[in-house]
Amino acid sequence: MLGIGDDAAVVEAPRGESGALQWVLAVDTMVETVHFNAATMAEADVGWKALAANVSDIAAMGGVPRHALVSVSVPRAWEPARIRRLYDGLYACAERYGVAVVGGDTTSSPAQLVVAVTVVGTVTAGKAVRRSGAMPGDAVFVTGPIGMAAAGLHFLLAAAGGGEQCVPLAAAEAAGTAALVQAHRRPAPSVRAARMLAARGTVTSLNDVSDGLASEAWEIAESSGVKLALRESQLPLSGSMAAYARRSGIAPLEWMLYGGEDYVLLGTIAAKDAAEAKAALAAEGLPMYMIGTVEEGNAGVELIQEGPHSGWSQAAAKERRVSLAKRGYNHFE
Ligand SMILES: Nc1ncnc2c1ncn2[C@@H]1O[C@H](COP(=O)(O)OP(=O)(O)OP(=O)(O)O)[C@@H](O)[C@H]1O
Ligand SMILES: Cc1ncc(C[n+]2csc(CCOP(=O)(O)O)c2C)c(N)n1
Numbered sequence: 001m002l003g004i005g006d007d008a009a010v011v012e013a014p015r016g017e018s019g020a021l022q023w024v025l026a027v028d029t030m031v032e033t034v035h036f037n038a039a040t041m042a043e044a045d046v047g048w049k050a051l052a053a054n055v056s057d058i059a060a061m062g063g064v065p066r067h068a069l070v071s072v073s074v075p076r077a078w079e080p081a082r083i084r085r086l087y088d089g090l091y092a093c094a095e096r097y098g099v100a101v102v103g104g105d106t107t108s109s110p111a112q113l114v115v116a117v118t119v120v121g122t123v124t125a126g127k128a129v130r131r132s133g134a135m136p137g138d139a140v141f142v143t144g145p146i147g148m149a150a151a152g153l154h155f156l157l158a159a160a161g162g163g164e165q166c167v168p169l170a171a172a173e174a175a176g177t178a179a180l181v182q183a184h185r186r187p188a189p190s191v192r193a194a195r196m197l198a199a200r201g202t203v204t205s206l207n208d209v210s211d212g213l214a215s216e217a218w219e220i221a222e223s224s225g226v227k228l229a230l231r232e233s234q235l236p237l238s239g240s241m242a243a244y245a246r247r248s249g250i251a252p253l254e255w256m257l258y259g260g261e262d263y264v265l266l267g268t269i270a271a272k273d274a275a276e277a278k279a280a281l282a283a284e285g286l287p288m289y290m291i292g293t294v295e296e297g298n299a300g301v302e303l304i305q306e307g308p309h310s311g312w313s314q315a316a317a318k319e320r321r322v323s324l325a326k327r328g329y330n331h332f333e
C-alpha cells in the first residue's frame with residue numbers, strides 16, 4: 001500500500017485464496033572481504049546475491065517471498081554509479097522472484113560495503129516447513145548440484161592473484177569455469193521447487209545450503225533428533241566442477257560437503273512420495289536428487305562411501321560409513 005518514501009512501508013495483511021496465511025521473516029547480511037571482494041564479485045552480483053540469499057531462506061520454509069528492505073552501508077569513496085549497479089543486480093533478482101523492494105536504509109561506511117536485506121514472505125497458515133520434522137525412513141534430497149559455488153570462488157581467488165580487478169566472466173569462459181563462477185555470483189534459490197514440495201504435504205524438513213551440505217544436514221539431524229545417512233555416489237556432482245577440481249588437485253567432495261553458498265535446498269520427504277515428487281518437479285524442469293535416507297539413532301550425519309578402495313580394510317571392501325564433521329563456513333574460526 002505504501003513503499004519507499006515515508007518512515008516505513010505499509011503492506012496489506014495477506015489473505016490466502018484457500019485459508020489464512022502467515023508471515024515468514026528473514027534477514028541475511030553480506031560484508032565486503034567476508035562474503036565478497038573487489039575481484040570475486042561485481043557490484044551487480046553483490047546486489048543479486050544479497051537478495052537471493054534471503055529469498056533462499058524463505059524458500060527453505062516453503063514460503064513465497066514478497067517484500068524486501070535493503071540496508072546498505074557504502075564506503076565514502078564510492079562513485080554513485082557503483083551503488084546504481086548494485087541496485088541493478090538487486091532489482092534483477094527482485095523481478096525474477098516477484099519481490100517488491102519497499103524500503104531500506106543508507107549510511108556511509110568507514111571502509112567496506114555492507115548490504116543487509118530483510119525479506120518478508122508468506123506461507124499457508126500452519127504449513128511452514130521446519131528443520132525439525134525429519135522421520136526415520138524418509139528420503140533425503142537436494143534441489144540442485146552442490147559445491148559449484150565454492151569451486152567458483154576458488155577459481156576467482158586464484159584468477160585474481162591477490163589483485164583488486166573484478167575477474168571478468170570471459171576469463172572463466174576461457175577456463176571452462178563460467179558455470180562455477182555464475183553459481184557463486186548469481187545463485188538461483190529453489191522457490192518454485194519448495195512451493196511444489198511443500199504443497200504435497202509429504203516434505204518433513206527443509207534447510208537451504210548456505211554454510212555447506214554437511215553443516216545443513218547436521219542442523220536437520222539435531223533439530224529432528226535423527227541420523228542422516230548420505231550416499232556419496234548419489235551426491236549431484238557437476239561435470240565442470242569435477243573437471244576443475246581434478247585440474248586444481250582438490251577433492252570435489254570437500255567443496256560439495258563443506259563449501260557452502262549453493263543456495264539449493266536440502267530436505268527430507270516421506271519415502272513413499274519420493275519418486276512421485278521427483279517426477280512432478282522434473283515435469284517442470286526442476287531437479288531433485290535423492291541423496292540418502294533418514295535413520296534412527298543419535299543426531300549425526302554419515303556418509304556412505306562405495307568401494308573397493310586401496311587403503312580400506314577387508315571388512316569395508318564394498319562400502320563403508322564415515323561420520324561427517326559438523327563443519328562448514330564459520331564466521332568466527
Ligand atoms: N543476531 C541474531 N539475533 C537474533 N536472532 C538471530 C541472530 N542471528 C541469527 N539469528 C536467528 O538464528 C536462526 C538461524 O540463523 P542463521 O543465520 O544461522 O540462519 P540462515 O540464514 O539459514 O544461515 P546463513 O546465515 O548461513 O544463511 C534464525 O532463526 C535467525 O533469525
Ligand atoms: C572473498 C570471499 N571469501 C570467502 C567466501 C566464502 N564464504 C563467505 S560467507 C560464506 C557462508 C555463507 O555466509 P553466511 O553464513 O553469512 O550466510 C562463505 C562460504 C566468500 N564468499 N568470499
Ligand SMILES: [Mg+2]
Pocket residue numbers: 027028029
Ligand atoms: Mg543468516
Ligand SMILES: [Mg+2]
Pocket residue numbers: 056057060207208209210
Ligand atoms: Mg538458511
Ligand SMILES: [Mg+2]
Pocket residue numbers: 028053054057210
Ligand atoms: Mg541464510
